Amino acid sequence: MTAPLDGKVAVLTGSTRNLGLATAHRLAELGADVVINYHSADRAAEAAEAEKAIATHGRRVLAVQADVTQAEGAAALFDRAVEAFGRVDILVNNAGLVVKKPIAETTEEDFDRAFAVNAKAPFLTVREAARRIEDGGRIVNVITSIVAFTIPYYGVYAGSKGAVEHLTKAVAKELGARGITANCVAPGPLNTSFYYPVETDESIAGAKSRSVGNRLGEIHDVVPLIAFLCLPEQEWITAQTIRVNGGMA
Template sequence: MTNQQTRAAIVTGASRGIGAAVARRLARDGVAVVVNYARGRAEAEALVDAIEADGGKAVAVQADIADPAGIASLFDAGEKAFGGVDILVNNAGIMKTSPIAQTEDASFDAQVAINLGGVFRGMREGARRLREGGRIINFSSSAVGFLQPGYGVYAATKAAVEAMTRILAKELGARGVTVNAVAPGPVETALFLDGKSEAQIEAITRMIPLGRLGQPDDIAGLVSFLAGPESGWVNGQVVRANGGAI
């Protein structure tokens, strides 16, 4: 890759929340962005418009990462629009909480298909198609360390992502491609807030030494570092960004 060549990134699940913040931050860093969405077309297109209005480059691309063809179509779009892909951010995920004894097969299957299967296929496609010196940034969760009741299946999918992150980092090291994971704690997004009472949210906030919930931009800043040149010696790591809660 020449110095004049624009780096390009795929961000899955980028129509809102942390994914949208990551896409905005990478665009500000001068990275062209494939904004992936599954159903939020209007939100994704509005994000692309905002990035372009700020002088960045972006395209919105619909793809279901639970579908084996979904990730490949995102790389196809990135190569068509920007000539290649340098960064893959495996952000898309779902969270369905319930005690293990009460977890339905459909809930288990959906979380495994998206949180684990989608990330696996992203890592596989990235290993095959990222340009030399690329970056793969997976999303885990601090739920892996919290080990709270109700999070059994969700935490298990994220623990598997962490294992694959460390292994793929060793497999791709010779190409200069780094593979790391970000494991956010409680971040003020719909994914976290939905289904929680104000009292529950206040109790969780009290557990965080910094005294506040995370914001999407907190996580986007970390992704920016891992995607950039300064992180070239950081590989096979899981960074728990949670305000010191664990």
Template sequence: MTGGSGGIGGAVARRLAADGMAVVVHYAGSAAKAEAVVESVTAAGGTAVALPGDVAEPTQMTGLFDAVEERFGGVDVVVNTAGIMLLAPLAEMELEAFDRMHRVNVRGTFVVSQLAARRLRPGGALINFSTSVTRLQQPDYGGYAATKGAVEAMTLIMARELRGRDVTVNAVAPGPTATPLFVEGKGEELIARIAAAAPLERLGTPEDIAETVSFLARPAGHWINGQVLFSNGGIA
């Protein structure tokens, strides 16, 4: 799984390991965080390994897939949690910031999805990550939502392109989720207001999102295909 060292990524790694999967925790920056996720998985009796790479570079990602196949014999589930979010009104956003998001969120998803389409075994699943912001139309999120709209388009079309392969392709679209990245820079009043927006009146947790991914990754979710699942407590 890409972005496995992040808050949601780490929770997904632990949940899939609890399902009995051998998990590859991909990371781009923080080896220490990725290794901490691996240690938490192995401490619970699971199997995990951390591997680096730039999701937007086909050569590096091909090497990662090669390493996974050599170590574990094949690829059954690919989860794309890697992504970055930079916020500003469209009229004020620097093009460099938009290009950075596009490189990771769109090009990175394209590269990894393409490899997944070629490598996933029958019965497998590709799970990309969108965001509930694509439906909320919140100011300052235009550039970020645009990249995730592209992810949704690729996901839905690829599900139809893989007809006959017995491979599902879906996207998970989290709402506001209590990760360190979300909380950073926000006061308690703002966080409380965001939490109250959902009918369930709380923020999501990384574990909430991980449960959605787990469902899509297991045989129980294999009849779900070509969908965007909004895991957001009803906020959108």
């Protein structure tokens, strides 16, 4: 049987570990050729390992170092994808940066870094997609369930992700006539290395208590939804934010 994403090309940012890497694996399993993106040269070995692992699904894989917080980097990522595979059909924006501080202690540098990674980079890659993604394409932006409720110290992080939610709705309306969908997936806290560095035992316990299962989310809770939104038949789900958080919001 033909895989549902056979002949499609997926570009994923922040995809050498954790949720991004797992999503890349799943899209390859579904038949897509995959372009994984990483920011800094110190991730090159990790990217090479990811590239080899994804290739075991029998699909073509390309790892591209590009700083997608810059217009040149976002354009270069799409250039490399098109040069290698001839097209782009799917964009998954997964790269992120957490700033967890009281507003009174948040610096301009904190703000600029958070908005560069969490808001500007998705804007730049979505802009490239709006120009170059194939008709019938799929855009999925990973944001956060914190956009749906307020907790202290995440103001800049949630604010930067909230900007992406509105960007996604707008581009969905702009590109809908071409059969292109754009949606946000908003996970709750996940049991990954992305989550723990800014947390304490107390805050982790609090996060767990907000879910019906008294646990953090796992990568396998989120990947199926992202993959589902990338399928060709999901043309009537667009301009939506779908939260995956065990009932926390």
